[in-house]
Amino acid sequence: MAANGSKNPTRKQLIVSILCKHLSLDHNLLIQKDFSSNAAEKDIKTLYSDILKSSGKSSNDEVMKWIEFAESFPADSKACFDVLIKLNEELATKSVLLGNGLRTSEADVIVFSAVHSFVVGLANLDQGKMPHVMRWMDYIQSKEALGDLFGTISLEKPGFEPPLHGAKSAVDSNAKKTVQSTNHAEKSEAPSNLKSGDAKKGDTALQEKKKSVETEAVDKDKTKKAVGDKEAGQEKKKSSETAAVDKDKELSVSLLNIQVGLIRKSWKHPSADSLLVEEIDVGEAKLRQVVSGLAKYCNPDDLTNRRVALITNVKPGKLRDVMSEGLVLCASNEDHTNVEPLLPPEGAKIGERISFSGIDGKPEEVLNPKKKQLEKITPNLFTDDKGVATFKGIPFMTSAGPCTSSIPKASIK
Secondary structure, eight states, X not given: OHHHHHTOHHHHHHHHHHHHHHHTOOHHHHHHHHOSTTGGGSOHHHHHHHHHHHHTOOOOHHHHHHHHHHHTOOSSHHHHHHHHHHHHXXXXXXXXXXXXXXXXXXXXXXXXXXXXXXXXXXOHHHHTTOHHHHHHHHHHHHHTTOTTTSOOOOXXXXXXXXXXXXXXXXXXXXXXXXXXXXXXXXXXXXGGGGSSSOHHHHHHHHHHHHHHHHHHHHHHHHHHHHHHHHHHHHHHHHHHHHHHHHHHHHTOGGGSOEEEEEEEEEEEOTTOTTOEEEEEESSSSSOEEEEESOTTTOOHHHHTTOEEEEEOOXXXXXXXXXXXXXXXXEEEOTTSSOEEEOBOOTTOOTTOBOBBTTBOOOOOSSOOGGXXXXXXXXXXXXXXXXXXXXXXXEEOXXXXXXXXXXXXXXXXX
16 A cells, blocks of 8 residues: 555655645745656655755654655555545544644645545545545645645535525515405495495395395404414414524533633642632633532642633632632543543643634623523533543534543533
C-alpha cells in the first residue's frame, strides 16, 4: 500500500504546488530549483522538508505522520473507500487534521491533495457515508481557494424555503366575507318579493319565503360551525406546534453557559465530609467559589491547576453554609463508583464558552430552578465510547478540541 502514492510524480507535483500556495512561495522558482529528475526520486517527506527550508520553517512530527498517510493512500477503489471511512471517524470530533480550525495546516493540504482525485468522483450516496470528510474537503477547498489546482468538489447541501405566514388566514378571511355578503343580499331580497299580488298569495309567498330563509339560516349555521371547528382545529395544531418548539428550547443545551475554568485552589468543606470547595478562574476579575460533591472521589491537591467545564449561570446559593457560584460538570460510571470532572484540552482558553456544532442560541442569564431546566437537559449529556463528552452525541467543543473523560459511556452531571 505504501508504494502507491510515493511513485506517482503527478501526485508529488500537486503536493508541491499546494504547499507552495499554502506557504506563499514562488512555485515556478521552486520547481526549477528542486523538482528536477533528481527530485522525482525523492519521497514526499523529503520534498516537504526541502520546501520548508525554502520558507525558513522547520518540520513538524505530526505533519510527518499525515505525510505517511498521504504516501500510503491506495490506488484501489475499495481500499480507498475503507481508508476514507477511517478518516471520517478521525474527523468526527475535530474540524481539521491539525490545529484549532481557524487556519489550515500543511497536513490538511497534503492529505487533501492525496485524496482529492478519489473523492471528486464519489456518488452522492457514497458522499453521505462520510459526512465529516466531505465537510472537511469543502472547508479546505474554500479556505485555500484551490479552484485553479483542483476540480471543485460539489456537495449537495439542504435547501431552505421559509414558510409563507399569513397566506392561509387571508384565504379564510376572504371566505368569511363572501358568506357574510351572501347572507346580507338574501335578507334584502325578502321584502321585494311581497310587493305584487293579492294578500292571500302574498301571505303564502311570505310563509314559503320565511320557511326558505329559516332553512338557509340553519344551513349557514352548520357551515359557520364547520368553518369554526376547522379554524379551532388549526389553532389547536398551531398551539401544539408552538408548545413543541418551546419544549425544544427548554431542553436545548444552549441555555447553559458552560465555560472552561481552571481550579486555582481546592480544600475540604468545613462542615461536610462529602463536599469540596474550589476557587475557579473563568477569566473574570474575581475567582468563583464553587462547592462540589467530589470529596469521595478526588484529592483537593490533585484538582489544583486542573481544567474543568463549569456551568456559570446556575443560581448562586449556599451548600452547608458555604456559597457556591457554579456547577462543575462530572462524568460518572453507571454505579457511581467512579466520578471525575470533565477535562477540556490543553490549549483551551480560560473562560471560553464551550460550543455544540449546529446548536446556536444565547444562554439564560440565570437558570430558573422552578423550570427545572438543568434536570431536563442533563439526561442528554454523556460520554461516547471514546470518552468524548457530548450532548445527544454532539461533542463539547473548545478552540483546542473536545472535552473528554477517562470514563467512556458515562452520564454527565
